[in-house]
Amino acid sequence: MGEYRVIEVHEAVGAVNDSIADETRRMLSEKRVFLVNLMASPGAGKTSVLLRLAELLKGKYKVGVMEADIDAEVDAERMERADIPTIQVHTAGRCAMDAKMTADALKEYQYEGLDFIFLENIGNLVCPAEDDTGAMKNVCILSYPEGDDKPLKYPLMFEVCDAVIINKIDTSDFFPFDREKAVARIHDRNPHSEVFFVSAKTGEGFEALVKWLIEQKKREEN
């Protein structure tokens, strides 16, 4: 077990989720902290993408991570080894973070002074799309091995995401993935969604993603 804290949080009861989310955004915005809700299937590469992003942002920005899991701390341990301020959040069996859980986790997390916080949500393309967490942006990772048909099958996820990161492009010999079809299917769900093709393994494609994240943060501050 690393230096990070481990806490357990419980979901909001009733219809208060959206107002908690708005309050979280207001408070973080005041402190110039940009919170990104990162969602994906299990094994799409959330942790590896985050490690790359933290590496690329760290010269100019302070980056922290909130690791949400039902159980275990394997991701928090990886973050800790990379010297990234991390809190491990356990969701008491719940399949996604909501706004109250995120707000409770922020209360326990020494995040002041950070520029970016990435919330690594539970691995799942269904429930995490249903609750506003209070993040400024929702981002989803889809990976080549999962296939280009996922925006057809998980409509809400691709509707609520501001950007989709398509990871593991280095595996194209193994996994045929139709880029054009994937982009068209994503835009059917949300025509404004940005799409980035990356490989967390090789580092390919991250410049455009990092540039987009920095632009979104700057836009939030103006």
Place this chain on the structure above:
Amino acid sequence: MGEYRVIEVHEAVGAVNDSIADETRRMLSEKRVFLVNLMASPGAGKTSVLLRLAELLKGKYKVGVMEADIDAEVDAERMERADIPTIQVHTAGRCAMDAKMTADALKEYQYEGLDFIFLENIGNLVCPAEDDTGAMKNVCILSYPEGDDKPLKYPLMFEVCDAVIINKIDTSDFFPFDREKAVARIHDRNPHSEVFFVSAKTGEGFEALVKWLIEQKKREEN
């Protein structure tokens, strides 16, 4: 759109799920139909594994499939092309099939005379583990690209599964996957779980899985 039917089902209200599940099992058992609830992350290969299983079983057994999705019919179309009797079930946004939804789907499905029905549940390692569907066996697929740490992160799924199929073993050069660790972690969650290593792409490893399925069906009938 294929020849299969497309229906929408709604979840059970209140604590009746388990009794509906028991009734489904009783009824199917009487008709000598063996229902398997197949769960996995998006993209782990549920449809490809099912196509292999149907191919291997079809000499001696009649196999049907219930495809559960939030939206789309891409999997049902693949089944249909392989001449497998299929019903497409839409879950009205719900992230998993419960017993009532399964029973409702069975009512609409011409399944009499089938030996095996595979319920391809929604792609997700969280919610599908929470509800008894009425299947005789719960089976989960985990794939090499997802990583060997998933039993740590999704405890309930690996607790409720009678067997875990580890798919995409042909991608070991790309995705390091520690077989021993994975098996130990699965057995930490459920010491009785069977573990099968397969590649739906090459067909490797399916004999043992098919043998196990047939044994389970025979055991049910005695």
